[in-house]
Amino acid sequence: xxxxxxxxxxxxxxxxxxxxxxxxxxxxxxxxxxxxxxxxxxxxxxxxxxxxxxxxxxxxxxxxxxxxxxxxxxxxxxxxxxxxxxxxxxxxxxxxxxxxxxxxxxxxxxxxxxxxxxxxxxxxxxxxxxxxxxxxxxxxxxxxxxxxxxxxxxxxxxxxxxxxxxxxxxxxxxxxxxxxxxxxxxxxxxxxxxxxxxxxxxxxxxxxxxxxxxxxxxxxxxxxxxxxxxxxxxxxxxxxxxxxxxxxxxxxxxxxxx
Amino acid sequence: xxxxxxxxxxxxxxxxxxxxxxxxxxxxxxxxxxxxxxxxxxxxxxxxxxxxxxxxxxxxxxxxxxxxxxxxxxxxxxxxxxxxxxxxxxxxxxxxxxxxxxxxxxxxxxxxxxxxxxxxxxxxxxxxxxxxxxxxxxxxxxxxxxxxxxxxxxxxxxxxxxxxxxxxxxxxxxxxxxxxxxxxxxxxxxxxxxxxxxxxxxxxxxxxxxxxxxxxxxxxxxxxxxxxxxxxxxxxxxxxxxxxxxxxxxxxxxxxxxxxxxxxxxxxxxxxxxxxxxxxxxxxxxxxxxxxxxxxxxxxxxxxxxxxxxxxxxxxxxxxxxxxxxxxxxxxxxxxxxxxxxxxxxxxxxxxxxxxxxxxxxxxxxxxxxxxxxxxxxxxxxxxxxxxxxxxxxxxxxxxxxxxxxxxxxxxxxxxxxxxxxxxxxxxxxxxxxxxxxxxxxxxxxxxxxxxxxxxxxxxx
Numbered sequence: 001x002x003x004x005x006x007x008x009x010x011x012x013x014x015x016x017x018x019x020x021x022x023x024x025x026x027x028x029x030x031x032x033x034x035x036x037x038x039x040x041x042x043x044x045x046x047x048x049x050x051x052x053x054x055x056x057x058x059x060x061x062x063x064x065x066x067x068x069x070x071x072x073x074x075x076x077x078x079x080x081x082x083x084x085x086x087x088x089x090x091x092x093x094x095x096x097x098x099x100x101x102x103x104x105x106x107x108x109x110x111x112x113x114x115x116x117x118x119x120x121x122x123x124x125x126x127x128x129x130x131x132x133x134x135x136x137x138x139x140x141x142x143x144x145x146x147x148x149x150x151x152x153x154x155x156x157x158x159x160x161x162x163x164x165x166x167x168x169x170x171x172x173x174x175x176x177x178x179x180x181x182x183x184x185x186x187x188x189x190x191x192x193x194x195x196x197x198x199x200x201x202x203x204x205x206x207x208x209x210x211x212x213x214x215x216x217x218x219x220x221x222x223x224x225x226x227x228x229x230x231x232x233x234x235x236x237x238x239x240x241x242x243x244x245x246x247x248x249x250x251x252x253x254x255x256x257x258x
Numbered sequence: 259x260x261x262x263x264x265x266x267x268x269x270x271x272x273x274x275x276x277x278x279x280x281x282x283x284x285x286x287x288x289x290x291x292x293x294x295x296x297x298x299x300x301x302x303x304x305x306x307x308x309x310x311x312x313x314x315x316x317x318x319x320x321x322x323x324x325x326x327x328x329x330x331x332x333x334x335x336x337x338x339x340x341x342x343x344x345x346x347x348x349x350x351x352x353x354x355x356x357x358x359x360x361x362x363x364x365x366x367x368x369x370x371x372x373x374x375x376x377x378x379x380x381x382x383x384x385x386x387x388x389x390x391x392x393x394x395x396x397x398x399x400x401x402x403x404x405x406x407x408x409x410x411x412x413x414x415x416x417x418x419x420x421x422x423x424x425x426x427x428x429x430x431x432x433x434x435x436x437x438x439x440x441x442x443x444x445x446x447x448x449x450x451x452x453x454x455x456x457x458x459x460x461x462x463x464x465x466x467x468x469x470x471x472x473x474x475x476x477x478x479x480x481x482x483x484x485x486x487x488x489x490x491x492x493x494x495x496x497x498x499x500x501x502x503x504x505x506x507x508x509x510x511x512x513x514x515x516x517x518x519x520x521x522x523x524x525x526x527x528x529x530x531x532x533x534x535x536x537x538x539x540x541x542x543x544x545x546x547x548x549x550x551x552x553x554x555x556x557x558x559x560x561x562x563x564x565x566x567x568x569x570x571x572x573x574x575x576x577x578x579x580x581x582x583x584x585x586x587x588x589x590x591x592x593x594x595x596x597x598x599x600x601x602x603x604x605x606x607x608x609x610x611x612x613x614x615x616x617x618x619x620x621x622x623x624x625x626x627x628x629x630x631x632x633x634x635x636x637x638x639x640x641x642x643x644x645x646x647x648x649x650x651x652x653x654x655x656x657x658x659x660x661x662x663x664x665x666x667x668x669x670x671x672x673x674x675x676x677x678x679x680x681x682x683x684x685x686x687x688x689x690x691x692x693x694x695x696x697x698x699x700x701x702x703x704x705x706x707x708x709x710x711x712x713x714x715x716x717x718x719x
Contacts, residue, residue: 062606090609101600104623114608
């Protein structure tokens with residue numbers, strides 16, 4: 001979304017450092033994420049891109065030894081501030097994981113989980129509607145509409161991942177974080193998810209961690225390249241892939257290391 | 259003598275292992291590829307030493323006494339002795355030869371004892387000679403047989419499999435044996451006491467059976483209204499119920515705390531501490547219940563104007579519940595910990611709090627395993643003996659008042675079997691009938707528990 005030709009910044013991270021115990025995993029990350037765009041985070045394994053992603057919805061809180069420093073500003077508010085309510089934050093910032101992780105409940109209950117927690121539906125009809133729109137947005141409705149009350153774990157891998165995406169968008173988040181969402185899927189399911197990502201960016205800001213350079217090039221408008229815990233280069237995907245400034249970026253993109 | 263022989267055979271086994279391996283190394287040094295590692299050649303020879311020794315020892319153990327007995331008693335044949343008398347003579351002979359005979363020594367018996375001793379020593383030395391020569395022959399045969407392409411690994415592996423199989427067979431056969439001994443006594447019991455009276459009778463008073471003079475003929479009518487098992491079944495389930503009322507909430511909550519809330523450090527110390535509870539002998543729980551909890555409850559009750567028995571179902575059940583806490587807490591902790599982390603993260607990422615995540619995602623996912631742990635706890639509560647014997651009283655009252663004393667199946671079995679009992683007496687057999695019913699109840703519970711746990715496992719593997 002552009003206002004007066006200026007791109008809107010959704011997330012603004014300043015001097016973010018992350019430590020696991022004594023080991024520092026991220027060094028001074030400054031990265032702006034544009035609204036209603038897909039931002040891809042690429043880089044070799046262990047470079048910190050997933051760690052950075054997990055900073056954005058404070059998922060690193062779950063890990064005892066993890067400490068995050070610096071500011072991450074979303075909607076003019078620093079989420080690392082003590083006054084930040086993690087429950088509200090995670091309502092606004094959804095997440096899809098590497099491996100599909102539907103709850104061992106029915107398809108319907110998987111979707112209604114978030115809306116129930118946040119008290120978003122006043123009646124059964126409203127909830128039905130949320131479930132239907134979420135599943136439709138995740139392009140899963142046609143496949144599961146007749147078996148909403150069967151377990152979500154009985155779906156195929158690709159369907160499970162779309163169920164998880166539907167679950168994430170059920171609470172109408174502003175941002176969706178995706179941590180290698182296609183790494184456990186076959187090419188056809190991957191193509192479906194990529195198509196879906198393109199569709200979702202109309203309503204949501206999407207940040208996707210991926211190992212596949214081709215995928216980053218296909219789905220993203222912006223790309224950030226991480227290496228050994230540092231953000232080496234970021235900018236529009238076109239520029240990063242066609243005309244990178246940094247030699248390391250060029251080497252990685254052309255497959256010389258990683 | 260036997261011990262020396264045994265040690266000698268073991269040494270022989272080690273030696274043959276050594277020689278087998280050495281021969282393998284020799285073959286290897288001539289640049290020939292072996293079909294197995296050199297150790298296998300050693301084990302192979304050691305097995306060739308062990309199996310014949312085992313076979314001969316067992317055959318000897320089976321046949322030696324019979325043959326010796328036959329030879330001794332052949333002196334007394336055709337003299338018109340009865341079988342019982344012959345057995346007595348043989349026992350006397352054995353006792354005399356051991357120097358433990360105290361009765362009158364007749365020259366006949368003295369001669370027999372001497373013959374017995376000489377037969378035994380002949381048997382012993384011939385056993386040693388036969389065992390050693392057969393072992394040496396078999397090892398030598400096997401030693402000659404092994405070459406670069408002989409198969410040694412497969413027989414060794416097969417032997418190991420057979421040993422392991424025998425071990426598990428022993429456990430299974432013991433179980434079967436116990437069940438059968440229960441079954442036959444139970445059937446005998448129900449020949450005297452009608453099944454209907456046992457299952458539906460409400461009056462349990464086995465002491466009535468004590469007064470019977472064993473020389474009198476058995477009169478089934480005198481046992482009517484003596485072996486009605488309803489009060490003790492009710493007592494058993496009642497006390498188990500009280501125990502589970504204590505154990506399930508506390509055990510489950512501490513399990514959830516350990517799995518979800520406790521930091522690594524707290525868990526590291528708290529878990530073993532809770533498991534110490536499981537290591538306390540039940541006798542100790544028993545006198546804790548009988549001497550501390552029981553009187554304490556009585557005092558409190560009296561101060562409130564209630565009539566509390568010093569041996570109450572509440573004291574026994576409560577302490578039993580404490581005993582079961584570690585089972586439930588530890589098992590449910592394991593089950594909850596094994597719920598995949600990805601489910602937790604999925605729930606947190608939706609904005610769920612920790613307690614919501616536990617209530618809505620983790621607990622339902624872990625429920626089958628938790629139910630399994632609870633059922634195992636119940637079967638322990640039903641089978642527990644010591645605490646109830648010491649703390650819940652022995653009078654089989656049919657009551658649902660936790661402040662009164664009741665009795666359980668296990669406690670009644672103890673009561674019946676303590677002291678002198680006559681076999682074939684309905685009183686003794688009643689214990690078997692009770693044991694059988696207890697076995698059936700816990701068996702059903704365990705089967706259900708294992709089924710539930712298994713179903714849970716299928717979900718995540």
